[in-house]
Amino acid sequence: MTGFVSIKRGRRRRTIFEAKKSLTAEEVEHGLKLVIRDGLATQAMVTLTGGIFLVAFALQLGASNTVIGLLAAIPPLAELLQIPAIYIVDRIRIRRLVVVAASLAARLCWIPIILIPFFLSPGQGVIALIASIALYASFSAISHCGWNSWMRDLIPQDRLGAFFSHRLTLSTALALVVSLVAGFFIDSWEIAFPDLAAYGYSVLFLLGLIAGLVGITFLARTPEPRMVVEEGEDGLLAAIKKPFADLNFKNLIIFLGSWNFAVNLASPFFTVYMLQRIGLDISLVVALSVLSQVMNIIFYRSWGRVSDRYSNKSVLAVSGPLFMLAIFAWLFVTLPNVYILTYPLLVLIHILMGISLAGVSLASGNIGLKLAPKGQATSYLAASTFANSVAAGVAPILGGLFVDFFAERELIWTLIWKDPVRELVFVTLDLQQWEFFFLFAFLLGLYSLHRLAAVQEEGEAKEQEVVDELIAGVRRDMRNFSPAGGLRDMVKFPFSSIRNYRKKSRQKPPEEETAEEGEGTEPLDPRRP
Template identity: 90%
Template sequence: MSRTRGRRRRGIFEPRESLTDEEVDHGLKLVIRDGLTTQAMVTLTGGIFLVAFALQLGASNTVVGLLAAIPPLAELLQIPSIYIVERVRKRRLVVVAASLAARLCWIPIILIPFFLSPERGIFVLILSIALYASFSAVSHCGWNSWMRDLIPQDRLGAFFSHRLTLSTAVALVISLVAGFFIDSWEAVFPDLAAYGYSLLFLLGLIAGLIGITFLARTPEPRMVVEEAEDGFFAAIRKPFADLNFRNLVIFLGSWNFAVNLASPFFTVYMLQRIGLDVSLVVALSVLSQVMNIVFYRSWGQVSDRFSNKSVLAVSGPLFMLAIFAWMFVTLPDVYVLTYPLLILIHILMGISLAGVSLASGNIGLKLAPKGQATSYLAASTFANSVAAGVAPILGGLFVDFFAKRELIWTLVWRSPVRELVFVTLDLQQWEFFFLFAFILGLYSLHRLTAVQEEGEAKEQEVVNELLAGVRRDMRNFSPAGGLRDMVKFPFSSLRNHQKRSSKEPPKEETVDEEGTEPPDSRRP
C-alpha cells in the first residue's frame, strides 16, 4: 500500500499523453480559480500598496525607481528559462515550484515592521522583490507554454477574455476595500501604519498559496519539443538585420523608456506632493482600469479593421497628452483644477493604454516572420525589458537633483491701477520628468512612422471607428475585454508551436500566470 502511495506521489507532476474533454474542462476551471486568487495576491502586494509601504519605510526616489525596474529586468530570465522548461519537460512542476518559491519571498517583507529598522527593511524589501520577480519569470515561461497546450486553440481568446473579466472585477473590488482599510488603519494607528501593509501582504500571500493548490491539480498534456535549426543566440540576431522589425524594436524600446521614466512616480507624486489618501489614489487607478476595459474591445475592432500601427498612431499621442497634463496638476500647489485634471488624466491613460498595450503586442506578432517568431519576439522583449528597467532607475537617481530646481513661466498684466500675475507653468522635481517623458514619447512616435504595416489608415478614420465601436458597446455594455498586457511573451510556447501549422493563427491575448497588472504594473 505504501509503495503504491509513493508511486502516486512521485507521479503527481507527470504529464499525460492526452486529456479527455472532461479533464480539459476541469483544468480550465482550476485555471480560472488560480487566476482569481493570483489576481488577489497581485492586487494586495503590488502597485500602489507596495510603493506606499516603501514610502512608509522612508524609501528614497531611487529606491522607488529600483522597485519599478526590478520586474521588467527580471523578465529577461524568461530567455534562459526556456532551456529549464525544455530540459525538465514537466511544466506543472516548474511552475508550481517557481511560484511557491516566489510567493514565499513575501514572508520577509511581511515581517519587516516587526523585526527590522527602516534602513534594513528597505534592503530586505529590494532583495525580496528581486527574488520574487526572478522566480516569477521562470514560472511565466512554463505557464504560458502549458496553457497553450491545455486550452483548445478555438477557445483561447474567449477563455482569456473571460478570465481577465473575472480577474479585473476581483482586482477592482479588492483594491478599493484595501485602500479604505489602509486609510482607516492609519487613522486609528498613526504610529503603526507599516503594520497595516504587512496585514495586506499576509492576506495576499495566503491568496497566492491557495492559487498554487489549484495549479498543482491542473492537468498537463505532454510537452512536445522540436529542435531548432539554428542556435538561439544566432537566431536572435536575425531580427536586427530586418530593417522594418528593427524600426519596430527602436520604437517600442524608446516608448517603454519614455513611459517608465515617469509612470513609477505617479503614485509618489499623488501621495507626497498632492497629499492624497491611499483610498483616493486607488479610486483613481480603478477609474483608469474601468476605462481600459470599456475601450479594450473597441481598440481591438479598430486593429482588426485597419492596422496595429493605426491604433498606436492615435492611442500613443493620447497617452502622451495625459503625461503632459501631469505638469499642470499643481501650480505649484493644489488649486481649483487639480482634482478635475487628475480625473481627466486617469481617464485618458485608461483609454490610451488599452490601445497601446493591445497594438504594441499584436504588431510584433504580425511583423515577425513565420517560423522565426521566437527569436524576433525575444529580441523585442529584450529591448522592452531593458528600456523599462533602466528608465525608472535613472529617474530615481536624478529626481533628487531636480528637488532644488524650479522652472516658472508666468504672464504679467500691468495697468495703471493694478498688476496681475498668472502662473502658467511651474516645474519642480517630478514635473521635470513628466516633461522629459513627454519629449521622449514624441520622439518614439516619430520612430513609429518608419514602421511599415499593411492596412494603415488616417487618424480621423481610426477615431471615427473607435467612437462608433464605443457607442455600440455602451448600448449593450459588457465588461468583456481585459487589462493591459504584462509584456511577458511566451517564448517557449512559440518555440514548441511555430512549426506545427502553416495556417495563420488567430489573434489572441496571452496572459501570464501572475495575473493582470499591474503595467504596468509590471509597476507602481
C-alpha cells in the first residue's frame, strides 16, 4: 500500500489517504455510496453559489455584459490547469489527497465573495468577485484532474451509465428543492430589504460554502484503488500528445470542443436575457430552471439505460439535436417584445432543455471515460478537458465583447400580405443583441453534431432505436406515479433509492434493468463542479 502519512496503532500500521492495490466488492460499494453523498453536497453548493444566483449577484454589483461573459469563461479556461495537474497527480499518485486538498482550497475562496457587500463598493466588489472566482476555478481544475482519473478506476465500467444517471438524478432532485427555496428567499429578502439586496446573496453563498465543506468530508473517506501508471512514458509532453495521436479520441475531442463552443456562446446569457430583456422576477427564472430540472429527473434514468444498452454516442445523436432545437426556439421568444407566445415558448424551451441536457450531460462525460484506455485516463481526459476548456472559455468572452456591438444592430424578417382592402405585415423573426448569439450557437451546434459521426464507439444504434427505447423507458418510469406504487416511491425518494441501489447493483447486471418497470439504477455527473 502507498500512503501519505503513516500512523501506528498498537501492532497495526495504517496510512491516511491510503491507496490500495485492489478494492473488495464491499469497499467499491461503500465508495460509490460516498461519491453519491459528495455529489449531493457539491450540487447543493453549486446551486447556491452558481448559475442564476451568481449572475444576479454580479448584476446587483453593476457588472457589465463583458463581466458576465468573463465570469462564465473563467471556470472552463481554468480547466486548462488540468494539464500541469497531470504532473502533480502522477508524482503524488494519491488522487484522494490531491482532490481533497485542492477542493478545500477552492471552496474557501468563497469567503471573500461572501464578504463583498460588507466591506467593498460595487466597483471593488466586481474586481474581487472576478479574482475570487478565478482562484476557485483554478484549484477546482486541479481537483477535477485527480477526480476524473480516480472515478475511472473506482466505478465498474459496465455500470458507468447507470451509476452516473443515478447520481445526476439525486443531485438534480436536491437542486430542484434548493433552488426553489433560494429563489423565494431572494425575492422575499429584496422586498424586506430593498437597499440591501446584495446581502441576501451572501447568505446563500455562506450556506453553499458549508455544503461544500461537508462534501469534502465524504471525499476524504472514499476509498481509492492504486493508480495504474503506464510503463515507458516519456513525460508530461508525451502523455498530452498521446490522446491526439489516437484518431478516434481525437475525433471525440473535436466534437466536444465544437459543441462546448456552441453551447457556451449562448447559455451564459439565458439568465441575463430573462432578467433584463423580458423582465422576469428571479423567482420565475428559478421556477423555469426547476421545470428543466424536473425533466432532468424524469429522463436521467432512461438515458442511462440507453447508454448502457447501446452507447453514449447513440444518446448524443438524439439528445444533441434536441438541445439545438431548444436554442433555436430562443429566437422567437420576443418579436421584438413580449407577446402572447413568450411565456408558452419559455416553458417549452425549458422542457426541451431539461430532456436533452439529461442525455448530453450524462453521455458527454461518460464517452470520454469509456474511450480513455485504462492506465492513461488522466492524460486522455486532461487532453479532452483542454480542448473543451479553450472552446467553452473563448465563447462567452466573445459573446460579452460583441453583445454591445449587436445591441445597435437588428435583423428583421417579415411576411407581407396585400389584397385590395388591406395590407397585413407578419414579423416572423426579429434578432437583437443576444438573439444573434443564439442563432450562431444553433449553427455551430449543427456542425458539431456533424463531427460526432466520426467518433466510433461500441454498441452504436440508429436514432430511431434510441428514441423507441427512450420512450419505452419513460413509460415504464411514469407508471411509478400511479396512486399506489408511485406515491410509495415518492415518499421513499431519495434516501431509500440510495439503499436500494446498492442491493440491486450486486444482484443484476445493467442489461436486466431495462426489462424492469419502475426499478433500476440511476446515474451521476462525471464532470463534477
